[in-house]
Amino acid sequence: MLHYLKYGFEKETGEVNEDGEKVKVFIPGLQQNVEKRAEEAGITISSEVTLTEEERILVSAITQEEYFKILNKKKEESSGYRVEIAEGVFLDYGLFMELKGGDFTQFVSDRGLVIADLAPAEIYALTLIYANQKAGKTYGAILPYAVETPDRAGVWEAARAALRQIGMQDLLEIGPPYEHSYRQYFMQGHDRGFFTFIVPTDPGSQIIPGDKIPEFTTGMQNALQALGTQEALGAEGRLSVRIEIEGSVDDSISAIEKFFIDVKYALMSIGVKILTEDQDLLR
DSSP states (O other): OOHHHHHHHEEEEHHHEEOOOOOEEOOOHHHHHHHHHHHHOOOOTTTTTTOOOHHHHHHHHHHHHHHHHHHHHHHHHTTTTTEEEEETEEEEOOOHHHHHHEEEEHHTTTOOHHHHHHHHHHHHHHHHHHHHHSSSSOEEEEEEEEOOHHHHHHHHHHHHHHHTTTTEEEEEETTTTGTTHHHHHHHSOOOOOOEEEEEEEEOOBOTTOOOOOTTTTTTHHHHHHHHHHHHHHTTTTEEHHHHHHHHHHHHHHHHHHHHHHHHHHHIIIIIIHHHHHSEEETT
């Protein structure tokens, strides 16, 4: 979750000490890594110390570098399950494959298809069909971590339409506000959902006043919260994928809308072929 990525956490090593207690190690988060590097540069980070302008600029650079290290680590963890939708826009289905990789690969292979040969929209369409038919998911949640605007409303509607097309109930919640109302249900309620996170990773320039991490921005907060929530859902066995935007949402919005339109046609082509063998939910 966000707290782990931002502030670190204790992790069991699997070993037991001489007193029979489980051995734990502390995994540093963004805060600890920023503080360590700042200290190495001779800068003390404290609520009681005001940084000079020169120090602030250096700490800002350190914070951004450590933030992007977290993002890059997540990319590496996805292995080969990250495909480019358009320039700077990616479909990351690594956590989905971590939970259902073997079964999903077989599901695709049984229909004469190879994941590596498929376009991103086709892969996403197949994850929807698999989630609905094989994993028993009855609703899908579209979770964009971006400010809602009239220009973006059409994109979210296209995403919801893909869910309805295969007979899933659709839900749209703008993150992070949804976190306070729906997250607990998603994690602890009936395991009937499939979650699509839409996550811009541009840190932006809006600093969060009083945050424990100097120069920490709202863009960083939103992205890490999305990543943390997705990981928490995965730890509970909940299925999800992530559409990651490495830049301006507005510059990528047309590409994302086209992606979801392509998903619609993928469901009609690949979907019909698959569903004719099982059950025609598109009819």
